[in-house]
Amino acid sequence: MSDSLPYIVLVGRPNVGKSTLFNRLIRSNRAITHDRPGVTRDRMEGLVRRKGLPAFGIVDTGGITLDAHAAVAEGPAGIRGFERDILAQAEAALAGAAAAAFVVDGRDGLLPLDEYLAAHVRRMGLPTLCVVNKVDGMEREDEQMAEFHRLGFPLLPVSAEHGYNISALCEDLAALLPKNAAAEPPAPPALRLAMLGRPNAGKSSLINALAGEERMIVSDVAGTTRDSVDVRFCRDGRDYVFVDTAGVRRRTRITDSVEKFSVNAAIKSSTKADVTLLTLDAVQGVSQQDKRLMDMLHTRKTPFMILINKCDLAPREALATLKKNVADTLAFCGHVPILTVSALTGAGLKKILPLARKIHEECQARIPTGQLNRAMEEVLARHQPPVVKRVRAKFFYLTQAETAPPTFVFFVSDAERVPESYSRYLERALRKLFGISHAPMRIHLRSSHKKRS
Ligand code: GDP
Secondary structure, eight states, X not given: OOTTSOEEEEEOOTTSSHHHHHHHHHTTSOOEEEOOSTTOOSEEEEEEOOTTSOOEEEEEOOOHHHHTTGGGOSTGGGTTTTHHHHHHHHHHHHHTOSEEEEEEETTTOOOHHHHHHHHHHHHHTOOEEEEEEOOOOHHHHHHHHHGGGGGOSOEEEOBTXXXXXXXXXXXXXXXXXXXXXXXXXXXXOOEEXXXXXXXXXXXXXXXXXXXXXXXXXXXXXXXXXOOOEEEEEEETTEEEEEOOHHHHHOOOOTTOTTOOOOHHHHHHHHHTSSEEEEEEETTTBOOHHHHHHHHHHHXXXXXXXXXXXXXXXXXXXXXXXXXXXXXXXXXXXXXXXXXXXXXXXXXXXXXXXXXHHHHHHHHTOOOOHHHHHHHHHHHHHHSOOOEETTEEOOEEEEEEEETTTTEEEEEESOXXXXXXXXXXXXXXXXXXXXXXXXXXXXXXEEEOOOOOO
């Protein structure tokens, strides 16, 4: 194992799937078996490399000798005989480790040997993630997870065999590493932007003003239609692309400012982008089509911002009224930022690209499971869920299912008893705790009837 890389140890009783997990984590990287004298026999070491994450080592201590004992792994009686082996191996490996992944079997449930080993791992005082393996179907996931909360580690359900949640596992494990061990992240790809708005709102002017002189127009000349014209440029060392600007530039009649634009075509462009910019005309105000577009962007959980352009032409009060009007239209998605800008004078333009980057970063946020569950405790304590039909819903567990947009799943005793207002409170609280202020977010509540402790 490279001395410079931190490593994480897989710990767990035999047959929970440590070696399958180990192989999943190292992928094509070669595993090396070390034959060391003394207690550390059969120690497998490998490298975990994932895009966007610091590389780290992984050590599997569950060796061949232990598998031979697997048949007696059931029940407390089975502990005796090889507990010393497991512990000695695990402790030797844990001594130099940055963190531990405590692996359990979601199908077997929590066995006495798990609790026994967990107590030892806990005593080592390392950041530890409890990996619940063999969780193969979403429908039973919450049930399978329930009893492992007792161990007191943050939990992550995975299936080593089916590859379920393996990238989340890599991210959660990387999050356990000491911060200074994190390697330089690779250069980020160009941020893709879509510019929407009705004709004459000032879309081309804004693109020109933002992209400046050094922009590169990349048009799809090979095809007969010149539908996809991208404008690439670099600002403050970061790359950006305005996608699909053909629609933006295809201006028919300058005077025809009420000309309808196709909402569907606009939505299509926004799906090609990381962040969408919807430009309104400060003089014309919000049209029906603008409203429809905002509504659709919201429903589709598109990351977007509103630009009120031509603010140089509108008197201050008119601008304030318009801004309020737009905010009212957006009442259903208060996270969407509204900027007043002018492509002509340059007012407000400096804020656009950094804000677009921030929205995109927020969309990619991945909160480690441990942090999420501590946050959940805190949020519930501050405001407990209301009593509905004489019962208060119990919250068991919180996990992040997706990024882009960040999607959080609460496992609760009875989702029916959590009113809409309370899930809105949960969303606001999570936004605040994790600094997700402008990205869209999804909150799901899933009923989990079988909570044992
Ligand atoms: P597009 O159809 O949305 O691409 O709109 P254009 O960028 O072609 O702009 C339409 C008209 O509005 C042009 O005459 C621009 O010069 C003008 N315009 C664009 N932005 C501004 C602005 O911020 N202030 C003023 N006063 N005029 C603007």
